[in-house]
Amino acid sequence: MHPFLDRRQFLGSSSLALSQIALAHLLGRDGSLAAADADAAPLRPHIDPANPNASRQPHFPPAAKQVLMIFCAGACSHLDTFDYKPELIAQHGKPMPGGDKLVTFQGAQGALTKSPWTFRPRGTCGKMISDLVPRLGDLADDLCFIHSLTGKTNTHGPGENFMNTGNTLDGFPSVGAWTTYALGSENDTLPAYVAIPDPRGAPQTSGNCWNAGFLPAAFQGTDFNATHPVRNLARPNAIPPAADVATRNFISRLNAHHLQRFPGDSELAARISSYELAARMQLSVPAVSDISGEPAHILKLYGADATGNAIQNTKAGYARNCILARRLIEQGVRFVQLFNGAYQVGGEGVSNWDGHKVLQDQYTVHGEIFDQPTAALLIDLKQRGLLRETLVVWCTEFGRMPTFQAGASGRDHNPAGFTGWLAGAGVKAPFSYGATDDFGYKAVENVATVYDFHATILRILGLDHERLSFYHNGLERRLTDVHGHVIHDVLA
Template sequence: MNTQPNAKSSVTNSESTHSLTRRQMLGSMGCGFGLLSAAAMASRQANAESVASSALNPLRERSPHFPARAKRVIFVFMQGGPSHVDTFDYKPLLAQQHGEMHTFDDARTLAKSKTVTKHRVFQSPWKFKRYGQSGRYVSELFPHIAQHVDDLCFVKGMHTDGVAHGPSTLFLHTGSINLIRPSVGSWMLYGLGTENENLPGFVTIQPSMGNGGPRNYGNAFLPAHFQGTAVGRAGTSAADATIGNLSNSRISHAQQQQQFELLRSLNATQMEHRRDDNRSGIEKLESVLHSYELAWRMQQNAPDTLDLSDEPQHVLDLYGINDKRTEDFGRQCLMARRLAESGVRYIQVNYGDNTNNPRWDQHSNLPKHADHAFATDKPVAGLLADLKQRGLLEDTLVWWGGEFGRTPYAQSNGTGRDHNPYGFTIFLAGGGVKRGFEYGATDEFGHHAISGKVHMHDWHATLLHLMGLDHTALTFMHDGRPFRLTDVHGEVIHDLISTSAFPG
């Protein structure tokens, strides 16, 4: 039997099923090239729209690098360096060896005396007690914060660069001691934008003019629209803290609207004529124009956000605003909650002043710590409770701490403590950190971090990570090289981060 035709037919059917003719292949490739061209055009269009969107609102909300644990930060800054061994880092050995002379490895002392010097061990004037189911030690200085230990994450192995207030404060805020660098809040705003285009994305409440001053909330080489907005200043009453010139009572709202629209038209014309100018000049002009437009939107929104008069009495009482000893800082903390609730990305609450001796800087009068603790304890506890009851603590990271700690010995055999950047404590709450947890430790005197050491670069890296930002990828080109908050340093401390489900 001649089976050749059938065999040929079989081969032909197989080729038609699994192969392409030259005509078919060219036809398919043509469509493919068309799709590639369309994709490229769509990409260019998307990029153009992205650039246009950026030009219209450079503070628009941006997607994080990966799913974030927190959406916003409230940094409660204790200027001057509260003593960790008198607040949250209990060291029984200080009481056992109180008054004894010991040699402490201390570069600050060595720089002053040019020789190794013995110091007198100084016990804490305050008693410590365990609190909560987690059994964390807290001194009697903070009875209200102590009630929240099961929501707190204590980082006890902190250490930093710089032994004086100025350098250490700058390092805490910018990651650099002696160079002008963007502040943490500016980096955060640059990376994520704001949740509310009608308010600044970065606000600092009553900042100090000393020890870095505006550099602590400055944008440095980042575009100017990423700088922090100051509300009030240290040394003035929080009741008067506001953003200047938010209202104009001389002319009607309709007239103000007309003026604004005219200025917007003139500015647009000026921008159109300057499109060929150098990019740096354009960016500066854009930042100025964006600041004008944000200022206009703020006039309609910020006054209500900063006005505490609509808060019920029980909320005012929660923050200690019914007591003049706690009222000032209580107002700051309540403002921080309202700003967080309104979508401000990074909020700093400052407990400081404008003198050469910051508030927690007790070199010869350690008992003064009690006054500062009393002024801040109830307001901070009120902030934690208020955020929690409103469901905001899950995605708001609260960070409490100073630029460094204090020594376990009495300075000059007196009744105070010197600066200690070698080991100190901060605490965190909400925003994806572990609850009722402590990480790291100082030595038995509380002088040096010895385990679970967290450098300030590491903390900055972890802070950005909690916000969904990779600290190695959050960069900005300046002077021919990429810069980042952590420079070439920093490791994310994953042990601080909760493994529970992400907030919705």
């Protein structure tokens, strides 16, 4: 067939196309298409520049009003924590079928390797969970596991970005930023979104995990921890309290006068709003971050009273961060992001979950630091009734291989299948969704993407991930891009 249209074909196809355009215009004008379009139209929240974090209504009734997201930096191994594989035990020491053809992050694969930790039935549900995390295992009846997560990258930085922002590149808004953009906050004296890095430092991509990207800066996470809540917030000792109050009142009057001269300047209004929040935080942040008044039995529950060697000191620091996270949830902070694992000290696998070379030694340390405080956080939230309106999310950037690396005693990166879990408001528990193959290498049942994970989180908050958007550079941007499906099976 000749690749070019003749005159008759061109006119025929053109007239058909023009008639379709005309019909669409007429249908749109009389409303026949308008209803369908309205159901799919982008929904952008109305933001008051003078109060960008004012509480806003969700798209539909939510199951949860707040989120606590716990992220283990370094790619915590699903095969040594929550994904039990009897066949991996049976085939221990043997080559992985097809494994010789796999190209992984650090080169050649060794043999299939069972977990160094025993898996046991936990809770009344009998869920098999590793001895590495026994206290979390005791809470199996409260957890909703997704065993079939898949990622897009096997590199830590892009993987952290993807799980925390929905994009492998830097500069995109985090899940917390999208949440506060949509819903604002229930508390006007604290930030709507707080990120709590590990006591040892930040994750590899640092503030990118809690930034606002192209969303207004008001929705960026504020990072602080139990030891140093917010930098440069305290009043200098040389300034008397009365003088400080008088100065702030005077500045407030100047700002109000300036805003009257430029009533349409949203950036000016937002800047004034941020200064006013900072002033309120001088009182609210020290109050919420001071855990000295916590009773001894609570400190003991979390392990915040641990002392001795460096491991116990780090555990106590992480435990104090967990207590801080609970206190922030109590105060109505919309989104709290808690990190375990850092990249500023120690190198590969030492201060994070990146267990390439000596996984057993490193994970023994990480499990000691992570397990008790995290389990205590869930117990404490539940006993205070906070799980009724709070969704708890646990995740990591990707999984790890069922083999040990050739010439090493650790597992390489693996985005083909890994585990995350949910707890609290809006989810079934105990419940397990999806599965990896017999060795834990690849998701094979109810395969779920990170986009699906994010879509489900938004759904529990009463938000439609396909419609929550922000217009940027000619595009309607979404957390889930053009992907994602709500995992309805996990919803209560």
